[in-house]
Amino acid sequence: AQSVAQPEDQVNVAEGNPLTVKCTYSVSGNPYLFWYVQYPNRGLQFLLKYITGDNLVKGSYGFEAEFNKSQTSFHLKKPSALVSDSALYFCAGRALNSGNTPLVFGKGTRLSVIA
Amino acid sequence: DGGITQSPKYLFRKEGQNVTLSCEQNLNHDAMYWYRQDPGQGLRLIYYSQIVNDFQKGDIAEGYSVSREKKESFPLTVTSAQKNPTAFYLCASTPLTGPGHYGDTFGSGTRVTVV
Numbered sequence: 001a002q003s004v005a006q007p008e009d010q011v012n013v014a015e016g017n018p019l020t021v022k023c024t025y026s027v028s029g030n031p032y033l034f035w036y037v038q039y040p041n042r043g044l045q046f047l048l049k050y051i052t053g054d055n056l057v058k059g060s061y062g063f064e065a066e067f068n069k070s071q072t073s074f075h076l077k078k079p080s081a082l083v084s085d086s087a088l089y090f091c092a093g094r095a096l097n098s099g100n101t102p103l104v105f106g107k108g109t110r111l112s113v114i115a
Numbered sequence: 116d117g118g119i120t121q122s123p124k125y126l127f128r129k130e131g132q133n134v135t136l137s138c139e140q141n142l143n144h145d146a147m148y149w150y151r152q153d154p155g156q157g158l159r160l161i162y163y164s165q166i167v168n169d170f171q172k173g174d175i176a177e178g179y180s181v182s183r184e185k186k187e188s189f190p191l192t193v194t195s196a197q198k199n200p201t202a203f204y205l206c207a208s209t210p211l212t213g214p215g216h217y218g219d220t221f222g223s224g225t226r227v228t229v230v
Contacts (some may be wrong), residue, residue, distance in 0.1 A: 009155070034218045036218075036221075041203075041224065041226065042223055042224065043119075043121075043205055043207075043221035043222050043223045043224050044205065044207075044219075044221040045221070046218050046219075046220070049218055090157065090158070092218075092219075100145065100146035100165055100209045100210070100211055100217075101165075102148055102160050102163050102173065103218075103219055105157050105158045106157060107155070107156065107157035108157045108158075
């Protein structure tokens with residue numbers, strides 16, 4: 001069965017420091033991987049995705065993620081955190097050529113950036 | 116602008132009452148999904164539909180029903196059989212593509228509360 005794990009429920013970081021939100025996956029074959037962000041009482045907003053090619057993916061709001069096949073990880077990173085980055089972050093995945101079968105989501109990581 | 120519209124934003128359900136959540140998209144997406152979000156549990160799939168007049172149960176379909184009579188509409192009914200309906204409900208859609216590398220587009224959610 002496909003699965004995505006986010007090992008940290010909560011990540012705290014000081015404003016201006018680099019941030020990392022971790023994600024590991026168990027998806028058959030080559031995966032498509034996604035990061036979403038959710039602000040309170042809102043839907044999920046797409047941040048970035050990995051399809052193929054360069055292992056470092058750049059996305060919205062200065063976020064990037066590194067795909068590591070050997071470690072089956074897709075960690076979300078940002079060089080300098082902002083207070084406005086505080087939100088709930090979800091990692092999701094889908095197997096190659098699985099069409100529009102539902103994404104598999106991690107349980108989410110709450111990021112708190114402290115001024 | 117294209118997008119997904121969920122209504123109402125807030126819904127109060129009395130004991131034993133059926134209530135219907137609306138989800139409409141003008142993105143011409145083929146697949147649509149319903150998720151339930153509870154604190155600390157991430158997103159759980161209720162139902163999904165990959166084509167008009169067809170839908171499949173997700174992980175927590177009991178107590179819910181859906182229909183897909185039109186491509187742009189995928190309403191969710193929370194029936195009286197759902198004993199704990201208090202949650203945030205999210206609708207999403209994605210194009211019908213073989214590779215599956217498109218992410219999902221999400222609506223802004225409906226918060227259901229039992230009164």
